[in-house]
Amino acid sequence: MSEEILINVTPPETRVAVIENGVLQELIIERVRQKGLVGNIYKGEVCRVLPGMQAAFVDIGLEKAAFLHLSDFSSKELAEKASENIEHYLKEGQKLVVQVTKDPLGNKGARLTTDISIPSRYQVYMPYAGNSGVSQRIECESERTRLRACIEAYQQKHQVPGGFIARTAAECVEDVILYSDMTFLHKLWESILEKSSKTKVKTLIHEDLPLSIRTLRDLYKDGIEKIRVDSKETFLKLVEFAETFVPEIVSVIEHYSGERPVFDIYNVEDEISKALDRKVKLKSGGHLVFDQTESMTTVDVNTGGYVGGRNLEETIFKTNLEAAQTISRQLRLRNLGGIIIIDFIDMQSEDHKKQVLTALQRNLDKDHAKTKITEVSALGLVEMTRKRTRESLEHILCEPCSTCGGRGVLKTPESICLEVFREIIRVVRQYNVQQILVLASEQVVEMLLDEEADMLAELEMFLKVGIKIRAEAEYNQEHYDVVLL
Numbered sequence: 001m002s003e004e005i006l007i008n009v010t011p012p013e014t015r016v017a018v019i020e021n022g023v024l025q026e027l028i029i030e031r032v033r034q035k036g037l038v039g040n041i042y043k044g045e046v047c048r049v050l051p052g053m054q055a056a057f058v059d060i061g062l063e064k065a066a067f068l069h070l071s072d073f074s075s076k077e078l079a080e081k082a083s084e085n086i087e088h089y090l091k092e093g094q095k096l097v098v099q100v101t102k103d104p105l106g107n108k109g110a111r112l113t114t115d116i117s118i119p120s121r122y123q124v125y126m127p128y129a130g131n132s133g134v135s136q137r138i139e140c141e142s143e144r145t146r147l148r149a150c151i152e153a154y155q156q157k158h159q160v161p162g163g164f165i166a167r168t169a170a171e172c173v174e175d176v177i178l179y180s181d182m183t184f185l186h187k188l189w190e191s192i193l194e195k196s197s198k199t200k201v202k203t204l205i206h207e208d209l210p211l212s213i214r215t216l217r218d219l220y221k222d223g224i225e226k227i228r229v230d231s232k233e234t235f236l237k238l239v240e241f242a243e244t245f246v247p248e249i250v251s252v253i254e255h256y257s258g259e260r261p262v263f264d265i266y267n268v269e270d271e272i273s274k275a276l277d278r279k280v281k282l283k284s285g286g287h288l289v290f291d292q293t294e295s296m297t298t299v300d301v302n303t304g305g306y307v308g309g310r311n312l313e314e315t316i317f318k319t320n321l322e323a324a325q326t327i328s329r330q331l332r333l334r335n336l337g338g339i340i341i342i343d344f345i346d347m348q349s350e351d352h353k354k355q356v357l358t359a360l361q362r363n364l365d366k367d368h369a370k371t372k373i374t375e376v377s378a379l380g381l382v383e384m385t386r387k388r389t390r391e392s393l394e395h396i397l398c399e400p401c402s403t404c405g406g407r408g409v410l411k412t413p414e415s416i417c418l419e420v421f422r423e424i425i426r427v428v429r430q431y432n433v434q435q436i437l438v439l440a441s442e443q444v445v446e447m448l449l450d451e452e453a454d455m456l457a458e459l460e461m462f463l464k465v466g467i468k469i470r471a472e473a474e475y476n477q478e479h480y481d482v483v484l485l
Contacts, residue, residue, distance in 0.1 A: 003224045006262050007212055009231035014211045017268045018219060024271040025366070026332050029396050030211040037062075037100040037110055038389050039119070039208030041192060044112070045201045046094045054086045057109070058098060061202035064109035068098060074115035074128035097196050097205065103390045106294060118185055118192075118206075121217050121246050122170040122178055123151075125185035129163035137168045150175050154182050169221065181245075213241050218368070220249055228256040228265075275333050275393055282326060286319040290330065292394060296339040299327055303345060316345045317352045324356050328363035337369065337388020346380040357382070403476040410477050413447045416440065420448070421459060423482045428463045433484050435466040440480040445471040 006017040011032070018026040030036055042060035049056045057065040070086050081088050090096075102111035117126045132151045134144045147166040154160065164182060192206045199205055209217065212234050220227065227249075229235045235255040242250045256262045263269050274280070280288040282304070289300040301323040303315060327342060342360075347353050353376045360382070364371045373384040400406030411419075420438055427436065440448070448456055448469050460467050468485070 004266075005215060005219060005224060005227045006256075006265065006268065007215060007227065007229040007231075007234065008262055009212065009229065009234045014234075015263070016211060016215050016219070017263060017266075019266050019268075022266055023329075024266060024268050024333060025329060026368075027268075027272060027275075027335075027393060028211060028215075029393075031396075034396070036208075036211075036390050037103050039100065040204060041097060041099045041116065041196075041206040043196050043199050043201055043203050043205055044096060044098050046090050046092055046096070049086060049090055049092060051085065051087055054084065056086060056090050058096070058112055059202055060098065060100075060110070060112070061204070062104070062110065064104060066098070066100070066110040066112045067108070068112040068114070072101070072111070072113040072115065074113075075130050076128040077114060079130070095201050097192075102388065105388070105391060106395075116189075118189060119167070119217065120181050120185050122167055122173055122181045123185060124165040124167060125162065125182070125189060126165070127162035127189050132163040132165065134166045135168045135170075138166070138171050140171075143171055147171075147178075150178050151182070154179055158183075158186070160186050184245075212238060216242060216246065216249065216253075220246070220252075224252065227253045228262055229253070230256045230262040232257075271333070272393075272397075275330065276398060280326060280330060282319065282322050284319055284322055286323065288323060288326060288330070290334070290336075292334075292336060292392065296341060297336045299340065299342045301342070301344050313348055313352070316347055317349070317356070320344045320347065320352070320356045321359055324360040325363050328360060328367065331364075331386055332367050332369070334393045335388075335390065336392055337386045340384045340386060342382040342384065344376065344380050344382060347376070403478070413441075413443045413477065414451075416444045416478060416480060417447050417452050420444070420480055420482065421455065423480075424459060424465075424467065425463065427482050427484065428465055431484060433465060435468065435485040437468045437470060437483040437485055438480065439470055439472050439475065439483060441475040441477050442471045442473065443477055444480060445469055 002021055004019045006019060008015040008017070013029060013031040015030075016028040017024055044058040044060040044066070047057050047059045047065055054070040056068050058068050059065050068090075070084065070089070073089060077089065083089070096114060097116070098112040098114055099116050100110045101113050104110050115126065115128055117124050132148065132155070134147045138144055138147070147170060151164045151166065155164070160182070164185075166178075170178060196205050208214065212229065215227070216238060227238070229238060232255055235253065238253050239250055242253060261269075278289055278291065280290065282288065286304040287302050289302070291298045291300075301320060303319050323344065330336075331340065344356060347356070357373065357376060361373060364373070367386070369389070370387040371384060373382060376382055401408075404410050420440065424436060424438070427433070438448070456467060456469075
């Protein structure tokens, strides 16, 4: 499997595309005006404690107060006080160092933790953790044992508190490189502590790396053939970072200077446009329908024009198998998180259900975000969750329709005509008027003067008022005004 990473840099934004076998799998966008906050460390002030929710709101200097739940406290703090009452840990006006774990989403403020974690290429340092660990994606038991021993030896020798987690990239990396990585993280944490003691409250203490450099730290893995970046300045910064921390990948970083935009190499722009559509076509002729709401995302699987081969059950099975692969890619590409309900086409065979679930899980294993899926229910539904740390692609690139307000539907011209009639009756009965002017969209005016003309004439006779109609080009279909003359 061939893999590449494309980095497109412009002054207002940076975009990173992960390509596998020529197909876009993941897109990360960071805009200067909407820069992600995850990983940032702040000195905050508790502005409100909520005992009923076992949580608190913390002012970290953002527009909205951030949210800190008792479960997001460090294990060290929880062990020391051994209490399930938030009031035993926090009080209003208290100063504390916190880290953002989720960006503000919609009307919600950022999510915080006091269990600080600082990542590097090979390790994650958690100064308040009670123990160390190894990434679950490293399956070789002997390698896991070696990494644990390496971490323990370093912490004992240098008396470093807290714990380290060896990341997937640490597999087969020499001890001396891991020691250097841990030393860097420990010194960085000491500088953060020193800065926090001198910094004013509601202030940023430590900011995570820019997206382009985080790409080297978090997304690079063995097997990636090229990292192409279309900015010379960013290219030089990436090479400088790589030479210092990951010299083995310097040869992979390439400055793209072609005339075509770097995203045009694999039609990334077209894929982004498709990822904003509700409907996703399957190669077999079936299709998926994605509906993203505030509380959850639903995915509906349909056979569409696929008629299959031998029998209906086989057709359904093949469609669901293809859907499982496409759904996992779309969740990653659209960055959909939270609760996700997948409505697979009903299958009779238990073996088919297991195979579809296995295919879904296998494809989700490629995802960097943590996921959890359930068995197929009696109604053919699969409930799953995907960790959400930043806004979805739709929320970053789009806004609710100014015409429908995000509903996705409009009232018909006929419905608006009947509303206009009711409003006319209400106005005439409330005020002593002789003439009324109705302002509405062109579609509604056309219906009032055509199909509803007889009703309009009857209304004039019944109410004994003159009714004038005028179209307004700037009015949307649901917008109208009844004006007294």
